[in-house]
Amino acid sequence: MYPGIVNYLLFNKSAYTQQEMKVYKALEAYKQATCGWVRNAYARQYNNNVVVIGKVLHSQRLNERCLTPWIIANEDGVIQCGHCDCVAGLGEACTHVCALLFFLIYQ
Structure with a gap:
């Protein structure tokens, strides 16, 4: 899963701009995930995709x-997209989305 997160954060193209996201601030999100900022997460399967929803502190x-x-991922774990209700959430890779991804690895 970790290589999938790196691929998504650095090389995945945004659905809106079609440019690589290049989110290099993932270290802050890693700290959030390992320090308890992610309160909970749950997943639901829809067709061939899995939707993971979490609660993360501001x-x-x-x-x-x-x-x-x-986030939405396919059955193979490839991340399709991610969003958040924060100000930066429409960028598809705010620190809260990243923290949720790291939380999934370490739980």
């Missing part, structure tokens, strides 16, 4: 309600 405002990042 990175800027800790007193706010948790954010809800989600």
